[in-house]
Amino acid sequence: MAGKFKVPRGTYDILPDESYKWQFMTNVFREVAGEFNYREIVTPIFEKSDIFERSVGETSDIVEKEMYKFEDKKGRIFALRPEGTAPVVRSFIENGLLLKPNSAKLYYLGPMFRYDRPQKGRFRQFYQYGIENIGSNDPYVDAEVISFAYMFLSKLGLKNFQLQINSIGCKNCTQDYDNALKKYFAPYQNDLCSDCRKRLEKNPKRVLDCKVKTCQIIAKGAPSMLDYLDEDCTTNFNKVQQYLTEMRISFVVNPKIVRGLDYYSQTAFEFIDTNLGAQNTLIGGGRYDGLAEQLGGRELPGIGFAGGFERLLLSMEEENLSFGQPQTPKVYLVTVGNEARSAGIKLILELRRSGISAEFDSDKTSMNAQMKRANKTGAAFALILGDDELKRNMIIIKNLANGEQKEINITDIIKSLKDK
Ligand SMILES: [Zn+2]
Ligand SMILES: [Zn+2]
Numbered sequence: 001m002a003g004k005f006k007v008p009r010g011t012y013d014i015l016p017d018e019s020y021k022w023q024f025m026t027n028v029f030r031e032v033a034g035e036f037n038y039r040e041i042v043t044p045i046f047e048k049s050d051i052f053e054r055s056v057g058e059t060s061d062i063v064e065k066e067m068y069k070f071e072d073k074k075g076r077i078f079a080l081r082p083e084g085t086a087p088v089v090r091s092f093i094e095n096g097l098l099l100k101p102n103s104a105k106l107y108y109l110g111p112m113f114r115y116d117r118p119q120k121g122r123f124r125q126f127y128q129y130g131i132e133n134i135g136s137n138d139p140y141v142d143a144e145v146i147s148f149a150y151m152f153l154s155k156l157g158l159k160n161f162q163l164q165i166n167s168i169g170c171k172n173c174t175q176d177y178d179n180a181l182k183k184y185f186a187p188y189q190n191d192l193c194s195d196c197r198k199r200l201e202k203n204p205k206r207v208l209d210c211k212v213k214t215c216q217i218i219a220k221g222a223p224s225m226l227d228y229l230d231e232d233c234t235t236n237f238n239k240v241q242q243y244l245t246e247m248r249i250s251f252v253v254n255p256k257i258v259r260g261l262d263y264y265s266q267t268a269f270e271f272i273d274t275n276l277g278a279q280n281t282l283i284g285g286g287r288y289d290g291l292a293e294q295l296g297g298r299e300l301p302g303i304g305f306a307g308g309f310e311r312l313l314l315s316m317e318e319e320n321l322s323f324g325q326p327q328t329p330k331v332y333l334v335t336v337g338n339e340a341r342s343a344g345i346k347l348i349l350e351l352r353r354s355g356i357s358a359e360f361d362s363d364k365t366s367m368n369a370q371m372k373r374a375n376k377t378g379a380a381f382a383l384i385l386g387d388d389e390l391k392r393n394m395i396i397i398k399n400l401a402n403g404e405q406k407e408i409n410i411t412d413i414i415k416s417l418k419d420k
Helices: 016-035 049-057 061-066 084-095 139-155 171-191 194-202 204-209 213-219 232-244 309-318 338-353 367-377 387-390 411-420
Strands: 045-048 067-072 077-082 107-111 127-132 159-167 265-273 281-287 302-308 331-336 358-360 381-386 396-398 404-408
Touching: 016 107, 016 127, 016 139, 016 309, 049 084, 061 309, 067 171, 084 107, 084 127, 107 309, 107 381, 127 139, 127 281, 127 309, 139 159, 139 232, 139 265, 139 281, 139 302, 139 338, 139 381, 159 232, 159 396, 159 404, 171 194, 171 204, 171 213, 171 232, 171 381, 232 265, 265 302, 281 309, 331 338, 338 358, 338 381, 338 387, 338 411, 367 381, 381 387, 381 411, 387 396, 396 411
Parallel strands: 331 358, 331 381
Antiparallel strands: 045 077, 067 077, 107 127, 127 302, 159 265, 265 281, 281 302, 381 396, 396 404
C-alpha cells in the first residue's frame, strides 16, 4: 500500500511499536528532573534567526551551514531551532524568570532541526532533552548539573559510559591560549581542512574539536588549555572535581573537549558511550556565562547540558536494556449475540471510566475470531459475554496467560479487575 507521499528527507516517524521506548526515556528524564527540582519550560520550535546567530555564533557549523532558515510572508527571517539553550535563555530574559524564586532550574524536551546532509544517526529533525541552570556561578552547581546527567543515564540502566570533563577557561585566560594555539597550528596551516583554516583565525579552539582525521592528528600535540588557566579558573575547576569526587561520580579530565558553540566558558563536559564508534557523545554540556549578555540581557552565569534521544536509544539497545512494557489493554471484551453486544457497549465505557484499559471488537465476528484478536492485543484478561450469561447477569473472565476462567456477577467485574 505504498502511497504517493513519503516522510521528508532526514526525518522519520516514531511508530506505535517504538513510541513506548520514547515514552520510557522521557518519563525517566522527567522523574530525575523532579528529583532535582527542575521545572519544564516549553519554547516555540522557531525563533528569530539572529537569536542563534548572536548566541551560537557565526563561526559555528550550526549557523554557517546547518540552520533551517525561512522567510515568513512579511519578510522576517526565522529559524527552526537548532538547539535548546538560546531559546531558553531568551525566554528567561524576556520573562524575568530570575525574579521569581526557584525559577532558575529549567528543563526542556523536544525536536531540534539542522539542515544537514542526512547520514546514519544524523537527522534534520531530531529529539533532544536538556537542562539549564541560570543565575549561579558556584562550582557546586556545575557538579550538580553533571550529577543530573549521571543520574539520568544510570536510571536508564546504562553502564558503558564515561564522564569526561575539562575547563575551557574564561575571557581572561582564553586569549593567551588562543594565541598559543595559533602559534602551534601556524606551520600546519596548509594541512588543516578548509573549515579549520577559517577556525584558526576566529576560534582556534574549535580545531581541537574537528572530526577530520588529519586535523585530529595535528591537534594531538597542541598545547593544553589546562596549562593556560588563570588562578580563578584553576580554583573553580579543582572545586568541580572535588564535588564530583564527593558525589562518587567518576570522571576523567580530557583537555580536548571544547564544545562546538562559542558561548561556553570554564566547565565543559561530555558523557561518552564507550561502545559506540565515532559518534559517541551521549550528552554534552558546559558553562555559558557570556550567553545572556549576548542576547541583550545583563551578565548572568549559566550552565546546562543537552543530549539526543536517538543516540540514547541506540546505546540502550546496544546494552539490551528494558524500555518497560509496551502499551497493552488490560481487558478485551468478547461478546456473542445482539443483546450481549449492546450490554457490552455500555460495559466497555464503564470499564474505561474506572481507569481500566479495555478493548472491544467493533466488527461483529465469531467468538473464535474475537478470542484470537484478544490474544494478539496482549490483553491480560478476556471478558466473555453471551446472551445466555447476560440473562443470568453473569460474565466469564478468562486469564489469557494461563487459560483459567470463571464466571462472576457482572456487577462485581470492575472491583474484581481492579484487584488484579
Ligand atoms: Zn579564566
Ligand atoms: Zn579540520
